Ligand SMILES: NC(=O)C1=CN([C@@H]2O[C@H](COP(=O)(O)OP(=O)(O)OC[C@H]3O[C@@H](n4cnc5c(N)ncnc54)[C@H](OP(=O)(O)O)[C@@H]3O)[C@@H](O)[C@H]2O)C=CC1
C-alpha cells in the first residue's frame with residue numbers, strides 16, 4: 281500500500297462516493313482505500329469496487345494516512361470519539377461535515393489539554409462525482425505545508441479548490457457552492473416546468489434547459505466579459521428577455537437568492553452550536 285496516498289472514508293454515502301469517484305484510479309488505487317460504514321448495502325457497493333470495508337472503526341484505520349470524515353453532522357461526535365484511539369502521529373483528518381466547527385472536532389479527536397490540530401475542514405459539493413466540484417478548504421495550524429498540498433491535490437482531483445481562513449469562511453462556502461447545486465437543480469426544474477407549460481414535451485424541455493445552463497456557464501467561464509455584459513447581450517431593448525427580467529426584478533430575484541444563502545449560513549451556525 282502507498283501510505284502517502286492511503287485513505288479512509290468514515291461514512292460511505294453520497295459525499296464519500298463523489299470524492300472517491302475522482303480519486304480512485306487517479307490519485308490512488310481501490311486497494312489504498314478503506315471505507316467504514318455500518319450499512320451492509322453501502323459496504324457491499326464499495327467492496328464491489330475492490331475497496332476494503334469495515335462496519336466500525338478498528339485498528340486498520342491507523343495505517344491510513346488521510347481520514348475523510350463523511351458522516352452526517354449529528355453523528356460526527358460519536359464517530360470522532362470511536363476513531364480517536366486509532367489516530368497515528370501523522371494522520372491527516374479531513375472533515376466534510378457542514379456546521380461542525382473545527383474547534384469542536386479538534387476537541388473530540390484530541391486530549392483535554394491538546395486538541396487535534398492536524399485537521400482540515402472541507403466543503404465540497406456533489407458535482408465532484410463527475411470531477412466538476414467546487415470546494416472550500418481551511419486548515420488548522422497543525423497542518424504542514426506538505427499536508428496542505430496533499431489536501432489541495434486530493435480535492436483538486438475532483439473540484440475547483442479555494443482556501444478560506446476560518447470556520448466562517450467554510451460556512452460561506454457551504455451557503456454558496458456546498459448547497460448551491462440544489463439551487464441550480466431547482467432553477468432547471470422550474471425552466472423545464474415552464475417549457476412544458478408552453479407546449480414543449482418533457483424531453484425537449486429538459487434538453488433545452490440543460491443545454492442552456494451548460495452553454496451559459498461555459499460562456500461565462502471562457503469569456504473575458506463581465507456577467508452583466510453577457511446578460512445585456514441577450515437582452516434586446518423592448519424584447520422578450522427584457523420582459524422576463526422585469527419579472528425577476530419585480531420579485532427581487534437577487535434578494536431571494538441572497539436570503540436563501542443567509543438561511544443556509546444561519547443553519548450552519550445553528551448546527552455548529554447544536555453539535556459542539
Ligand atoms: N450531500 C452533499 O451535497 C454534501 C454533504 N456534505 C457533508 O457530507 C457529510 C455526509 O453527507 P452525505 O454523504 O450526503 O450523507 P450520507 O447519508 O449519504 O452518508 C453518510 C454515511 O455515513 C454512514 N454512517 C452513519 N453512522 C456511521 C458511523 N458511525 N460510522 C461510519 N459511517 C456511518 C451512513 O449510514 P446510514 O445511512 O446507515 O446512517 C451513510 O452511509 C455530511 O456531514 C454533510 O454535511 C458536504 C458537502 C455537500
Ligand SMILES: O=C(O)[C@@H]1CCC=N1
Nearest residue numbers: 377378454458459460
Ligand atoms: O444540506 C446540507 O446540510 C449539506 C451541506 C451542503 C450540502 N449538503
